[in-house]
Amino acid sequence: MKLVKLLANLGYGSRKEAQRMIRAGAVTDDSGRVLAGDDAPPHECIRVRGEPLDPPSPLVLVLNKPDGYTCSREDPGDTIYDLLPQRFACRNPGLNPIGRLDKDTTGLLLLTDDGKLLHRIIHPKSGCLKVYHATLARPLDGNEAALFASGTLMLQGETKPLLPAPLEVLGPDEALVTLHEGRYHQVRRMFAAAGNHVLTLHRISIGGLRLPDDLAEGDWRPLTAAELAAVFQ
Numbered sequence: 001m002k003l004v005k006l007l008a009n010l011g012y013g014s015r016k017e018a019q020r021m022i023r024a025g026a027v028t029d030d031s032g033r034v035l036a037g038d039d040a041p042p043h044e045c046i047r048v049r050g051e052p053l054d055p056p057s058p059l060v061l062v063l064n065k066p067d068g069y070t071c072s073r074e075d076p077g078d079t080i081y082d083l084l085p086q087r088f089a090c091r092n093p094g095l096n097p098i099g100r101l102d103k104d105t106t107g108l109l110l111l112t113d114d115g116k117l118l119h120r121i122i123h124p125k126s127g128c129l130k131v132y133h134a135t136l137a138r139p140l141d142g143n144e145a146a147l148f149a150s151g152t153l154m155l156q157g158e159t160k161p162l163l164p165a166p167l168e169v170l171g172p173d174e175a176l177v178t179l180h181e182g183r184y185h186q187v188r189r190m191f192a193a194a195g196n197h198v199l200t201l202h203r204i205s206i207g208g209l210r211l212p213d214d215l216a217e218g219d220w221r222p223l224t225a226a227e228l229a230a231v232f233q
């Protein structure tokens, strides 16, 4: 691929701006030699203003989503894209969340520019179960586990019942819920159907991947190959 196109696809600027960066000598190889705008050398050898080039596509990121950020690029308020370098929002192909979280849901969020991978993970048949930790406004009444596991629970305005969703009670007003699917506000609406109200919701795992302990709230990094494999375990 031409260096100009590569830089533009990674969001460093328009092709014109990338051309300007190259002419200004901002793009070098790992020994500091200024690169011209023709065929790009191996990705790992390229530096922009001395910094390694962003990872190529296909890319998967893991983000510890804080409260108050939406997952929609179009949203006027704070979005998860504000937590990433600005140019990441301009990558082509673009980065999308693998299963959105509500503005006030926190925890494990994956983003990718690989559409096939995204669908593989979110499809209910993938077997990539999502586990959420919910705290509730009122004590559990003991009927929730049976209701959620029934396979007959119908959310308001929907025509298809929810797949069974195991519930593990952690305390009087605290539980883990495991989902096979990802319907709009699903956990909140499930507890609303049970006469309760979710106060906080935190996603702790997707498949066999847990939110990494060393990833502080608001922090992100590329997912390792081993972590991606864990998603499918």
Ligand code: URA
Pocket: 100, 101, 102, 103, 105, 132, 184, 185, 186, 187, 188, 189, 201
């Ligand atoms: N269920 C919800 O209600 N909200 C989320 O963000 C995720 C699952």
